Amino acid sequence: xxxxxxxxxxxxxxxxxxxxxxxxxxxxxxxxxxxxxxxxxxxxxxxxxxxxxxxxxxxxxxxxxxxxxxxxxxxxxxxxxxxxxxxxxxxxxxxxxxxxxxxxxxxxxxxxxxxxxxxxxxxxxxxxxxxxxxxxxxxxxxxxxxxxxxxxxx
Ligand SMILES: Cc1cc2nc3c(=O)[nH]c(=O)nc-3n(C[C@H](O)[C@H](O)[C@H](O)COP(=O)(O)O)c2cc1C
Numbered sequence: 309x310x311x312x313x314x315x316x317x318x319x320x321x322x323x324x325x326x327x328x329x330x331x332x333x334x335x336x337x338x339x340x341x342x343x344x345x346x347x348x349x350x351x352x353x354x355x356x357x358x359x360x361x362x363x364x365x366x367x368x369x370x371x372x373x374x375x376x377x378x379x380x381x382x383x384x385x386x387x388x389x390x391x392x393x394x395x396x397x398x399x400x401x402x403x404x405x406x407x408x409x410x411x412x413x414x415x416x417x418x419x420x421x422x423x424x425x426x427x428x429x430x431x432x433x434x435x436x437x438x439x440x441x442x443x444x445x446x447x448x449x450x451x452x453x454x455x456x457x458x459x460x461x462x
Pocket of ligand 1: 366408
């Protein structure tokens with residue numbers, strides 16, 4: 309039984325989310341996945357309908373906004389009437405609790421994916437400035453879950 313492609317997307321302003329997404333990609337490949345890692349700005353929302361499994365590592369900027377080059381994706385997804393019932397996903401948000409809209413983009417992305425029928429592999433995790441530790445905990449929970457045959461045979 310072959311595993312599906314694991315698509316990893318990041319949204320970043322200063323590179324933290326990209327660094328973590330690339331770590332997740334390295335781990336995925338080491339665990340035998342066929343995996344891709346891309347900036348979310350390269351993703352057309354409709355493409356998600358053909359993905360069985362996707363990970364999102366996204367930061368929040370401005371006043372609870374996506375990173376600047378993720379804006380088009382964000383508003384495109386908000387408007388798109390997609391059926392994402394074939395997609396399993398996980399969201400790791402990067403933020404800073406000193407901002408009033410902590411991890412707002414991660415929350416909006418997660419809520420929109422769920423509203424379109426996508427199924428979370430595990431609940432959204434919202435990292436603060438200690439994001440490297442939070443990433444490790446997230447990945448240690450995530451990878452065993454996506455490796456389960458019931459999850460991978462979408
Ligand atoms: C100008 C500025 C605005 C920010 N706005 C928010 C925000 O509204 N909510 C939040 O949770 N974090 C906010 N942050 C924190 C960043 O999301 C955090 O530093 C994150 O690690 C950046 O990741 P990146 O390098 O992948 O973009 C802000 C940081 C800066 C410098």
